[in-house]
Amino acid sequence: MDILAFDFGGTRGRCCLARADGTHGEVVSLARAPEEDGARWLARLLGCGRELVRAAGPMRGLGISFGGPVAPDGRVISVHVPGWETVDLPGEMARAFHLPVSIENDANAGALGEHRFGAGRGTRYMAYFQVSTGIGGGVILEGRLYRGAHGLSGEFGHMVMHPGPHAPQYATGKPGNLEALACGPAIAREGRAALQSLGQAAPPGLTAKDVFDAARAGASWALAVREQAVAQLARGVAAAICAYDFERVVIGGGVALAGDTLFVPLRAAVTQYLPRYLEGKAEIVPAALGDNAPLLGAVVAAAERT
């Protein structure tokens, strides 16, 4: 039987049917719903889920990936979308579908997905960094998801790497945290600032991808912005390696799609920030499942629960 899985991302929601065994996971059919406030968004996605189930028949379980902290009791805290605080998300899902429900923070789900089906296969000590709208992290220790004392482990994006009066702030985080320095919107912000300092107008809607594309094409403003972003991200990755002694760090999310233009300088910079005896101990690799990592991780969580 299949698993019904939901992905409440920072900026969009998706719902899928998936098949999973110990080594392979597959999204069978997928529906999307636009972001609105939490309660209305939930209603839209519930509708999508009902249609998928109607077409497919009985499900084994239901998994949720949520783009924000998830407390051990399943309560969710969203830093991007208002209205979630009053929603009992796992409870609503259980009532709507009469299925056992698992819920994970999206970075934890991404870690589970990449570990079981993607770039983390075969490792026992792995971190997953999701670098996109924000920076989230998930941790696999001894082959299992490590959640921490309050379900809040792996918050690498909130490590304050650059404090001080001029530290940038992002969303609800503290000034100078890794997220404010190296997530997608932060890289875009620095790109716009670099162009403006050259007296050039930044294209409206400039993204981190545009910055990496311009760097690959050799634009000096973009190379400087990339160098800074890579150095900050490297310091965060190196700090995570110092803390945990991982064997592999998998980097996913939109920013990781930049490929070698990110990973080649990133690997060199991480080495620069590690003590000699930790140099080269952890591989730094791109995620393999792309957008589907959290969704497939929610499937893993649901399959293991049932």
Added chain:
Amino acid sequence: MDILAFDFGGTRGRCCLARADGTHGEVVSLARAPEEDGARWLARLLGCGRELVRAAGPMRGLGISFGGPVAPDGRVISVHVPGWETVDLPGEMARAFHLPVSIENDANAGALGEHRFGAGRGTRYMAYFQVSTGIGGGVILEGRLYRGAHGLSGEFGHMVMHPGPHAPQYATGKPGNLEALACGPAIAREGRAALQSLGQAAPPGLTAKDVFDAARAGASWALAVREQAVAQLARGVAAAICAYDFERVVIGGGVALAGDTLFVPLRAAVTQYLPRYLEGKAEIVPAALGDNAPLLGAVVAAAERT
């Protein structure tokens, strides 16, 4: 039966007989040997151990706390004392005493000691920061010592918190790491610099303790140095909490003996560097076992092995 335990610290060696059960550990008799190069130091401590054993009779096991990284095969890397690279420390100990040998990095041993007998009792997710000659860390997860993929977890002192061309460097670490900013000798270095910038001669051998004493007495130069050191240490502690989601952080080593003059501003500063949903989740407390934490941790490791 008793346990024979050795503590090879950054700057001194000790050997003891100890008694331990599940909740209580006690140093029965203790001998010290001065630091020289690794091989000669080892010979001196072996002599101390033989005398203790001769007086006490058969031992249950032998535990070692070592002030530097310990590989999974027991090989040690010293960053302070030359000559260890060629010494098979656990092997020499096993041959000398015909006992089962356990060896742990000193911060891991300190974490074990504080968790079992000291300020970490009753916790399941705990960090131990040893702030003295350097900054080491040990991690307890789900009630057990967490070692990482290569026995190198908890290297919080090596997280690079303040990079750049003017970043201070300490021992063999990378410039701007937490150790170079907030360990005892780093605080003393900043104290000397502060006095010199006021045109005052720093007393020879000024220590971190002198800086904290002067801050407690209200000296403005010392308050400024303390504020900086506390801010850096707080950023490291907060980064560790973001990474692991601990319920308690125990801070030991010589610097932690400063008491409230350290811990009151430290707790406030840690909060400042955590995302709101992690504020107050982890207690920050001084170690309870003082100097004996690594020694008693070595006893725990040996007792659990036998």
